[in-house]
Amino acid sequence: xxxxxxxxxxxxxxxxxxxxxxxxxxxxxxxxxxxxxxxxxxxxxxxxxxxxxxxxxxxxxxxxxxxxxxxxxxxxxxxxxxxxxxxxxxxxxxxxxxxxxxxxxxxxxxxxxxxxxxxxxxxxxxxxxxxxxxxxxxxxxxxxxxxxxxxxxxxxxxxxxxxxxxxxxxxxxxxxxxxxxxxxxxxxxxxxxxxxxxxxxxxxxxxxxxxxx
Ligand code: MN3
Numbered sequence: 001x002x003x004x005x006x007x008x009x010x011x012x013x014x015x016x017x018x019x020x021x022x023x024x025x026x027x028x029x030x031x032x033x034x035x036x037x038x039x040x041x042x043x044x045x046x047x048x049x050x051x052x053x054x055x056x057x058x059x060x061x062x063x064x065x066x067x068x069x070x071x072x073x074x075x076x077x078x079x080x081x082x083x084x085x086x087x088x089x090x091x092x093x094x095x096x097x098x099x100x101x102x103x104x105x106x107x108x109x110x111x112x113x114x115x116x117x118x119x120x121x122x123x124x125x126x127x128x129x130x131x132x133x134x135x136x137x138x139x140x141x142x143x144x145x146x147x148x149x150x151x152x153x154x155x156x157x158x159x160x161x162x163x164x165x166x167x168x169x170x171x172x173x174x175x176x177x178x179x180x181x182x183x184x185x186x187x188x189x190x191x192x193x194x195x196x197x198x199x200x201x202x203x204x205x206x207x208x209x210x211x212x213x
Pocket of ligand 1: 030034085168170172173
């Protein structure tokens, strides 16, 4: 967890590391331009708000309605943008890492039947986001998995759900490589998912309580 002034987290791999599935130019612009802009706008919203500068990003996003009116929209949009992308970049890795035996695999098989069935539902969710937004695999406080969707840069935080993986379906995530073919981007993206990182995220269910951050 971090607080103001927020900084761009370095990518844990090179811009071209997710090739051929996600191209270097997309990754470079996505990280160094889009996310940097969210960082800048989030910091700008908070620069004259000393009361909120010590709040973590999670706390700001959970308590959106308690924030001063004038910073609610920038925190929601830009703060959400920072949070969502930090997670998204962290659950990808070159060539992906397979889903190993463990609690996440067990939960996926229990709640979806199989990994393939989960992928199918996640893809359908991503395709059904109208305009820009995100599709998620989330866990409740008992570890039950479900698919979740958010518009724009909204997060799963107000619902107090533990994020496992998230899929960016904004056109900026894929347009350079596959233009309007969102389905092709999602199929490519499945090849770079880091299921070890997903397991680590899943391990936090029951401990994560955004109302206390
Ligand atoms: Mn994005």
